[in-house]
Amino acid sequence: MQIAVKAVGHELGGVLTSSTPPAVSSGRASKASRWNVGDMVFKNLTLLFALIVFSLVFLMGYEMYKGSELSIQKFGLSFLTGTTWDPVRDEYGALPFVFGTIVSSMLALIVAVPLSVGVAVFLSELAPGWVERPLSYLVELLAAIPSIVYGLWGVFVLVPWIRTTVEPFLSKSAGFLPIFKGAPYGFGMLAAGLILAIMILPIITSISRDVLKAIPNLQREAALALGATTWEKTKVVLASARSGILGATLLGLGRAVGETMAVTMVIGNRPEISFSVFDPGHSMASVIANEFTEATSDMYVSALIEIALVLFVVTIILNALARLVVWSVTRTYKAG
């Protein structure tokens, strides 16, 4: 405390000596009004920049709407249900991409959610502090790896492994299911789903952990006092955290839906709808990444922008929903 005050005094000294002499020597009243002017200017200046952040989201939506007007007018709602994607005849239906995005994201959630919740439970309920901190840090590092590096690793490590090990194993043990039919390409929905699962794991984990930590200890103590085992206590805590974990899942889904590079590199990039996860597919983000520079006609560009607009709206809704859910859960417990 002593040191802090000294430090403040020192810094104040710097401020006082560096302010201009006339301001210090001028009359009391005028000084006060000048200060108020300074405050007003500064506040409004920062407000102006905050307004930019505020309007950015709307501006982005508006620009994309304008950019895709051509395609919206021509195809209307059938844009999302059409299955033909034919740049030569200028006919665009985005269903294969929508399908690919949904399937790969769902695969990712199926793998990532149980894992993330498991890790979050470990971090918040079981691990002592000296394990929790470095481990949380490791999981966060996973989120810092660029998408393109995941893609590179996917192409050279994950895809060959899936082709030689995972897919033959699945088709041998569960090949009678239609989702495990077909030749093992490696590149395809399964690879995309798995790489997405790795990529969304950190965000689901860290938010679930925060939600679990926000649940008051009273609940744990109550469970233990009733003679519950660790497993039963964890179940109680998880039940209270249910909606928070749902929020975390929604956030992860938002990430998965918009993820581009890693998916493009491993999904196979073929606009087909196939119910086998072994088959190559395509996603909304990956078609934009692959075809935008090649788009020659105005209608082609417009159709790709419309896909971006749909992605934009979907991710905004998912994010807004997720934030509201997480926010309301942590708020309830903080207040109580």
Add this chain to the structure above:
Amino acid sequence: MATTFSLVCVLLAVAPLFLIFFYTLFQGISAINLDFFLQMPKPVGETGGGMANALAGTGILIGLGALFGLPIGIMSGIYLAEYGNNPFASTVRFLSDVLSGVPSIVVGVVAYIIVVLPMKHFSALAGGVALGILMIPTVTRTTEEMIRLVPHYYREAGLALGIPQWKTTLRIILPTALKGITTGILLALARAAGETAPLLFTALGNRFWSTSIGQPIASLTVFIFDYAKAPFEDWNRQAWAAALVLIALIFLLNLIFRVVTRGRYTER
């Protein structure tokens, strides 16, 4: 049983990190050499060469992004921390969070519409705009959080001495929070350096030396993308080298951020 299950989860979750990290380290170290940093890309079929132009290009793109993104991010961060107890500020906070969830490829499309279409060609400028937009949420959030970490008696001491609030903010609060804000910004820049999708059709890429902001420009990430798809072993090798450079940069800045912000927390 709960313990075993969650331990298995932890192992499965951390395994990919180690696999990716060590594979990149292993592949990257055997591929990286001085030529990688100093030489230009060789024509198709010739081995050797490097990515000097991509290193410079990524630097220029980040610089441009910082030029657009940092003022907006820092100033609105200051607004949220200093005057942020009203519904408008909560909305801005919310929108900034939502913006951070918008896919980077969508931001690339927006940059294409507002920069590439009017200019009629791809340019470093467009890439910079895209990266700038992507930086804003992170910078806003970090600035706000770091300012809020400054103990309140710093502000009270300033106001008690009759220093106006804006001067207190600029001369006392900001310098105190500077270390945290700077590392937070570096982290945002590092993240921007790892972006690929928003550059594909804004900065495009370039196999030649270019530092003009009106022309297409090379970047490490787009090179990784192109070289990973290429059927030449030497190009794949260089993709790993570039990936190693990126990961090293990002991990290093992450670590620095950690150390600096931990200092902040204990001070409080």
